[in-house]
Amino acid sequence: MDATLDTTSDTTSDTTWDTDSDGTSDAGSDGTLDGTRSGPAAALPPPAHVPAPRPYADHRAGGVRYPRPAITELRLSAFASHRGAVFPLAPVTLFAGPSGSGKSQALAGYEALARLGSGAGLDEVFPDPVALVPERARPDAERRRGFRIGCTVDGPVGPVRLDLAVQAEPALRIVGERLTAGDQILLNTALRDPGRRSVQAAWLTGGSTGVTRAPFPDDRLGTALLPLRVAGSTEGQRQVLAAAEQVVVALRSVFPCDPAPGAMRAPVPPGEGRLRGDCGNLADVLRRTRQECGTRHALLTEAARTGCAGAVEGLRERAAADGRVLAELDRGALPATELGRLGAGELRFLALALVLLTGPGVLAVDQSAELLPAQQALTVLADGFDRGLDRAQRAELLRLALLSCGRGHIRLVAAVGEEGIGNARELPGVSVVDLTP
Numbered sequence: 001m002d003a004t005l006d007t008t009s010d011t012t013s014d015t016t017w018d019t020d021s022d023g024t025s026d027a028g029s030d031g032t033l034d035g036t037r038s039g040p041a042a043a044l045p046p047p048a049h050v051p052a053p054r055p056y057a058d059h060r061a062g063g064v065r066y067p068r069p070a071i072t073e074l075r076l077s078a079f080a081s082h083r084g085a086v087f088p089l090a091p092v093t094l095f096a097g098p099s100g101s102g103k104s105q106a107l108a109g110y111e112a113l114a115r116l117g118s119g120a121g122l123d124e125v126f127p128d129p130v131a132l133v134p135e136r137a138r139p140d141a142e143r144r145r146g147f148r149i150g151c152t153v154d155g156p157v158g159p160v161r162l163d164l165a166v167q168a169e170p171a172l173r174i175v176g177e178r179l180t181a182g183d184q185i186l187l188n189t190a191l192r193d194p195g196r197r198s199v200q201a202a203w204l205t206g207g208s209t210g211v212t213r214a215p216f217p218d219d220r221l222g223t224a225l226l227p228l229r230v231a232g233s234t235e236g237q238r239q240v241l242a243a244a245e246q247v248v249v250a251l252r253s254v255f256p257c258d259p260a261p262g263a264m265r266a267p268v269p270p271g272e273g274r275l276r277g278d279c280g281n282l283a284d285v286l287r288r289t290r291q292e293c294g295t296r297h298a299l300l301t302e303a304a305r306t307g308c309a310g311a312v313e314g315l316r317e318r319a320a321a322d323g324r325v326l327a328e329l330d331r332g333a334l335p336a337t338e339l340g341r342l343g344a345g346e347l348r349f350l351a352l353a354l355v356l357l358t359g360p361g362v363l364a365v366d367q368s369a370e371l372l373p374a375q376q377a378l379t380v381l382a383d384g385f386d387r388g389l390d391r392a393q394r395a396e397l398l399r400l401a402l403l404s405c406g407r408g409h410i411r412l413v414a415a416v417g418e419e420g421i422g423n424a425r426e427l428p429g430v431s432v433v434d435l436t437p
Contacts, residue, residue: 068377069155069250070411071110075163077148078134080105090431091405092398093413094385096421097435103415106435107383109149110254110413113162114381116221117251122172123219129168142194145169155246157181162223162247167191173218174199179243186240189222203229206236224248249376255363256381259351261388265340267324275363279351283327283339285362287317289354296357299400300350303357304329306396307349308342315350345388349397355380356400359409379411386420394422402429 072089076082081102087095095103115125126132132147139145150163158181165176177199179187189199198215201222205212214229216222226244230237256277263280271281273288290297297315305312314330328336339347355363360378386394394416404410406429416424424430 067156068408069153069246069253070377071113071151071250071379072154072159073152074106074110075150075152076106076109077150077163078137079109079147079149080132080134082106082109083134087433088431089411089413090429091408091411092401092429093411093431093433094421094424095413095415095433095435096418096424097437098418101435101437103435104383106433107256107381107413107415110151111256111381113149113151113164114251114254114256114379116164117224117248119220119224121219122166122174126166126168126172129166129172133168139169143170144175146175151251153247153250155250157242157246160186160243160247164221173197174221175218177222179223179240179247181239181243184239186243187222187226189216191218204236204240206234206239209234224251250379253360253376254379254381255355255360256383257352257355258383259348261344261347264347264351267320267322267326270323270325273362275351275355275358279355282347282351282354283317283325285354285358286315286327287325289358289362290316293358299357300353303353303396303400304350307353307393308346310334310337343388345390345393348388349393352382352385352397353400355382356397356404356410356412377409377411379413382412382414385414386416389420391422394420398424398427398430402427405429 070089074087074089076085076087078084082105085106087093087106095106097103112125116122122129129147130145133145134147137145144167146165146167146169148163148165150161153160153162161178161180163176163178163180164174167173167175173191174189175191177187177189178185184204187201187203189201192200196215197218199218199222200213201216202211202213203226204210212230216225223244226240227248230241230244232238232241257279258277259279259282263278264282268281268284270287271284273285275281275285286297289300301312301315304315308329310329311331311334312329313332315327316330316336317325317327320326327339329339329342330336339350342350360376363378385397389397401412405412418436421432425432
């Protein structure tokens with residue numbers, strides 16, 4: 001057997017990965033999960049690129065290299081309101097459109113892949129999976145319905161594609177996964193026996209063996225399990241490990257952020273100073289940044305002069321009578337203003353500015369411990385990026401995003417409304433995905 005990944009020896013139906021004649025994904029032209037064929041399974045065809053429903057600019061033109069693993073394409077083949085959607089992702093990407101256009105769903109698909117890559121189970125990631133099945137999707141002959149998502153991760157080993165088919169009904173499970181580099185399939189999993197809570201996995205081995213097969217659990221991302229199963233003793237195995245590591249590093253390096261002003265107003269107990277996704281412990285993190293990184297704290301103070309009303313001389317924290325920490329704006333000759341007295345937009349602005357100016361050491365994200373921080377890029381997912389912000393605040397946040405993302409260690413994927421997009425389309429370095437119907 002050669003080093004290609006062959007599935008012809010299996011005798012049950014396979015989750016195919018080709019495209020339909022109408023250009024949609026293999027979720028089936030009738031809206032079923034995977035367009036499953038009955039009878040003996042054929043070998044998987046070469047990976048097919050699912051065309052986008054409308055032309056999006058590809059930021060990778062011009063030979064851009066990615067020394068740090070980064071997700072550069074998000075595919076929602078059949079996910080909630082999206083069908084056959086392919087979204088190129090730049091260092092700063094804004095999903096724009098009116099309410100109901102699918103902005104939050106796109107970010108939810110990205111976050112779901114990230115959580116699966118970090119080892120979370122399907123039931124944790126998809127507490128209501130039926131809600132993600134495309135509307136009017138009809139069940140197949142086995143009464144199955146589901147959804148399909150995927151991404152491309154660029155990095156030192158080149159672009160690597162991950163595609164995932166998830167069954168939502170009658171039971172939540174992964175029914176197909178494929179990891180591909182170029183035209184080489186490195187990992188393929190498929191559901192062979194619906195009565196067992198496992199999928200049959202096959203990954204490239206090379207040499208005289210060609211392919212290794214083993215059962216994988218049907219509630220975990222197989223790509224994240226490969227480092228535990230593959231020895232790396234052959235060239236094919238090393239290729240699989242390198243691709244899997246690149247994908248997992250990119251997926252784990254994600255910080256979903258949606259600041260909640262109500263949680264940011266009250267004093268907080270002193271802690272380790274790692275910012276949560278709701279930014280409720282902002283005061284404690286400001287204490288840490290002021291003590292450990294004067295340069296970034298100064299940049300944050302400068303931004304606060306634009307995003308907060310009135311004179312701002314500095315940002316500082318102080319201990320309350322009960323030992324908790326609260327933050328305040330230094331007004332110079334005027335009395336300081338506690339952050340709890342600021343407006344919701346001002347608080348969201350300060351939180352988002354802090355996120356963009358810091359990094360994984362300050363944000364509550366569990367990046368890969370096997371690679372140095374300099375070899376990883378953190379992606380900030382911000383739903384409602386413009387919520388409650390005025391024009392000056394939005395412009396300042398975009399300036400900070402371009403400043404931080406231009407260094408390569410942070411990327412931003414955010415959702416904004418029609419008014420919040422402003423002149424972002426005209427800014428060099430900002431990619432806008434217009435979801436306006």
